[in-house]
Amino acid sequence: QLSDRLITAIKNAIKESISKIAKARPLPEELEGKKVWLDPAFKSLLVPGNDRSVSDNTYRLPCGSRIDVSDENKDVVRFFTHWKNQDTDKGDYWHTGRVHIDLSAHFLNADFSYVRELSWRNQYDSNKFHAAFSGDITDAPKGAAEFIDINYKKLRDAQPNLKYVVIANNVFTGQDYADIPECFSGVMLREKCGKYGEIFEASTVKTKFDLKQKGAAQNIACVLDLDTMELIYIDKPQDRAQSCRVAGANFNAISMTIKRILQPQMSLYELIECELDLVENKEDADFIISDSEDSNLKSWESDKITKYFL
Numbered sequence: 001q002l003s004d005r006l007i008t009a010i011k012n013a014i015k016e017s018i019s020k021i022a023k024a025r026p027l028p029e030e031l032e033g034k035k036v037w038l039d040p041a042f043k044s045l046l047v048p049g050n051d052r053s054v055s056d057n058t059y060r061l062p063c064g065s066r067i068d069v070s071d072e073n074k075d076v077v078r079f080f081t082h083w084k085n086q087d088t089d090k091g092d093y094w095h096t097g098r099v100h101i102d103l104s105a106h107f108l109n110a111d112f113s114y115v116r117e118l119s120w121r122n123q124y125d126s127n128k129f130h131a132a133f134s135g136d137i138t139d140a141p142k143g144a145a146e147f148i149d150i151n152y153k154k155l156r157d158a159q160p161n162l163k164y165v166v167i168a169n170n171v172f173t174g175q176d177y178a179d180i181p182e183c184f185s186g187v188m189l190r191e192k193c194g195k196y197g198e199i200f201e202a203s204t205v206k207t208k209f210d211l212k213q214k215g216a217a218q219n220i221a222c223v224l225d226l227d228t229m230e231l232i233y234i235d236k237p238q239d240r241a242q243s244c245r246v247a248g249a250n251f252n253a254i255s256m257t258i259k260r261i262l263q264p265q266m267s268l269y270e271l272i273e274c275e276l277d278l279v280e281n282k283e284d285a286d287f288i289i290s291d292s293e294d295s296n297l298k299s300w301e302s303d304k305i306t307k308y309f310l
Contacts, residue, residue, distance in 0.1 A: 022275035037285035042269035061233040070229035074189035080147040084182040100172040103146040110163040112259040130154035132194035149193040165224040177211040185221040213237040
């Protein structure tokens, strides 16, 4: 593993080279002569890569990007996964079209050491983590969902050494995510843990993304940073050699994957800053790069970002 100091040095060398290349070539026609304002929020988003292992979502953030999910009026984060059975019936126990997905939460310290997992196997540990588990759903002919609620404020007070909550999905019945008709994960902010209020309240959903990978029994969906209250977008499969259909059975692979992904990387803000002269005030710009409604270029428009900057 490279040290943070060495990674920073490499990043600076790359940024210097990018700036030299950018100055030697003409700007894209859409940016020629424009005053460009870049949203500082892009400092939390990473440069998109050619990652074919992620799900095919319309709105897709690069792996490792962060989303602020803090809300001083909400104490509970609800992680949920919804799915529906397949229509096929091959006549045996494992291929009847039944789809059984297990949602799990994995707790790591700041050094990525593994503490515990919360899933169907350890659902009675919920009280230790100020959490609530929906229960193990094993069949979804009309669609079903599992959720895990975590009162993050009480959890931080009770276990100050905890840093990350990793959310994973395991397909116990063995199908590829790509072959499941409906399958997506998401995050809500709630007022209380457990069966309080409506199970799905659209206004409380902070983010949602489809799970559509091929060739994997397990998907690491996202990570909650308890210190910053940022949701780190992952959407990474574990390949068949490393993964397991049983939730929580391969905690070493999860720890290693998260540790690798959360090493320092170049942000989208850093990349664009290398290539363009930016204005400080949005009011002075005639080309806006942001996820606001008035923007000319949004973070999820990866094709345009590749065209302009990569």
